[in-house]
Amino acid sequence: MTLVKTKIGRRAFIRNTGLAGGGLVLGFNWLASCKMTPEQVRSLPKEWFELNGFLKVGDNGLVTIMSPNPEIGQNVKTAMPMIIAEELDVAWKDVIVEQAPLNTAIFTRQLAGGSQSIRQGWESLRMAGATARHMLKEAAAEAWQVPSSEITTKEGQLIHEASGKSAGFGEMASAATGIEVPEEVELKENTNFSIIGTDIKNVDGEKIATGKPLFGLDVYREGMLTAMIVHPPAFGMKYKAMNADSVKSMPGIKDVFHFEVYPEDTEKQWSDGGGIPELVAIVGNSTWECMQAKKALEVEWEEDSKLESTAYHDEALTALLEKATEQPARKDGDVEAAFKKAAKIVESTYSAPYLAHNTMEPMNFFAHVTPEKAELLGPIQTPEFLELTLASRLGMPVEKIDVMMTRMGGGFGRRLYGTFAVEAAVISQKMNAPVKLVYTREDDMTQGTYRPAYKIKYKAGLDENGNLIAWHVRGAGTNDDLVFENRFPAGAVDNYLAEKHSLQTNVTTGAWRAPRSNFIAGAEQAFMDEVAEASGKDPIEFRLELFDRAINNPVGEPDKNDYDPERYAGVLKLVKEKSNWGAANGKSRGVSAYFCHNSYVAQVLDLEDGDGIPRVDKVWCAVDCGIVINPMSAKNQVEGGIVDGIGHATYSALSFKDGKPEQSNFDRYRLIRNTEAPREIETFFVDNGIDPTGLGEPSLPPIVGALANALYKATGRRHYSQPFINERPPLVG
Amino acid sequence: MATYTLNINGKKQEVDVDPSTPILWVLRDHLNLVGTKYGCGIAQCGACTIHLDGKATRSCVLTVSSIGEQKITTIEGLSEKGDHPVQKAWLEVDVPQCGYCQAGQIMTASALLETNPTPTDEEIETAMNGNICRCGTYLRIRKAVKMAAKS
């Protein structure tokens, strides 16, 4: 039996009797009418009883479960309520899911980022369900005058076998609200799970397939104006002047003005990232009218700092790779001495360009700011931090600010930085009207917050038996120092040196799906392949030997290494077996493994051989993310990460000329398309019962290495520089 | 500004807009049909796909003045109860991640099956190539189109 203290997030259990009476008071429920299936609507309860902040039980047994975290496509809106429903022991068909309002007193971490929603929510979600079940059992025990320990639950039913009594949750819900919140509650054994581990479809699936309003861009309100921004055309430029008069008189245009997003006294949060301090706003009646005005408006900009080009970033990063850092990030043994006595030395440098996030839904936000209150609604990964910035920027107490979350048309890290929501609020305040700010695709792609550009240099030494005796890594990124010094192969090699540099630039950067890992995994795993080849060993065997070393006799202080070598080796062994590694199948194969965001992934990628363009035929993917909540959607995440990784490494790049991004839309910024995605992806999960970890990111980083290694097999050439499409002679079309 | 009478999802709708306004924005801003999405505005991503007399068409570059009598179908009008075979297959396969591109994907897929009820794998991929899915759901999209073709 697992008992957990209910004290984590205990405020969640302070019942508000004012709420106990009804779902109707839930003002945030702006899409209530399309959140339920027709059967559920037909059978809506007369009364709801809130047992804690996460859930309400209706008098007819229907249960509403709040999904606390922002939904960006990682499917937490289905997975998090599944965990609550499991411990509550209700049938999934009786569950209605609602996006919770922002209330961190109840829901604690309401943030989408770092693949942490499930990992960090696991305990509190289970507790919320288990506590409610406990209270329902107690209520039944009182009603039936039997010991609560004799009462069991199943799919929304309370059962007392000895007396033959039973009741639905709905019948006991009212009485349960009077039961005291227990000090600790019993959790289910993993083996008794009946919802967790089953394939449950996306709770918003029907609305998505029928085009219902779900996204921030779909918000329309009575009297709402549309706003657009004009930002400096280049990094290193700022606003100087404009002549807005002719534009102001264009049809449908209400106002055109220059404004400061972040005046100096604004208390910024980390989530304000690389927000552009000054912008021009165009406000009008409709999107098209604003777009027309935007085209017509002439703004004068002036140089503020250096106008950087890609050539400059390249040179500056390359120069950093030649320089030792003053203080190494990690140093074990003596790499220089080891290189001197090494039988073989392998050395390579890898690079990757800036990338834009390019969520399919461009940045946007609805804001209605009046002197009394600020109401904001839209796609945001960090609603809590947004409120704090808004309080400072609008000069309002936090209590008067209400940030609500819509479903998001992608996040990938971009919506961690709510600068667009701040802009919307400032524009609404100025206009004294409800406003929806909309970025055009061009605004979205050229405003910054990019995945940094990276370069990394590796040097490895092998002894005469092909054993790895030294590893030196030196990495550099724009506004980012790239290297994770305690990740593999740290701990598996006696002489190890990790150094990291950051190049300060005025091109703004931010977290992009699997930050740093998205590049370093591919570089490291491609290099590992070169080193394995030089050692004369099979690339999987070579890695497994290193993991053996890290398991049996790790280098450095214990616990310093970030990873668990047994789980790491476990996924590699699993993918080896599943892909039938070592057997010739007429394909060019590459392997790769990586650990990030607390999860382990190993992949084998097959390229079709033959003339012309190598096509990814199949990817085998082994994942250890502990307990899998929803296998169907977990596989979707894994597949998406793989397609994303292959796509960006092969096709995508953002380059600069005199501070100006050279790509501003999908005509010149190439994203992977249907014909370029693998023919098949097969995913295998390690079944180990360990508490769940994240899955939104971990499948992306290693695939780049598997692809590079397979390309080497197909073409006889190593691939050092992303996007691979630009390698000369060209590889893929 | 000019007045246009449009045939959308089997209903006549009147709008008073600038003749250069793309149908995408007429649908979204003026008719409250927000299922058709904006992704790029330059006919590159397919998020805005509608049917024009049954043919998959990018509504972001289609001006209201060019429509005339042609019939427009949007995702909202693809089926009355959300039970078009393509929609059903989409749910069965659980295609979406963020979901934003999916209305466009479904409109492209349903137009494909209208003209080619039994497409090969290659034909499916090629037909769907104009629709970007940033979340990378391409494999499930193919699977769902195949399933819908069989039904």
Ligand code: FES
């Ligand atoms: S919005 Fe029309 S094709 Fe992208």
Ligand code: FES
């Ligand atoms: S599901 Fe997110 S863009 Fe396709």
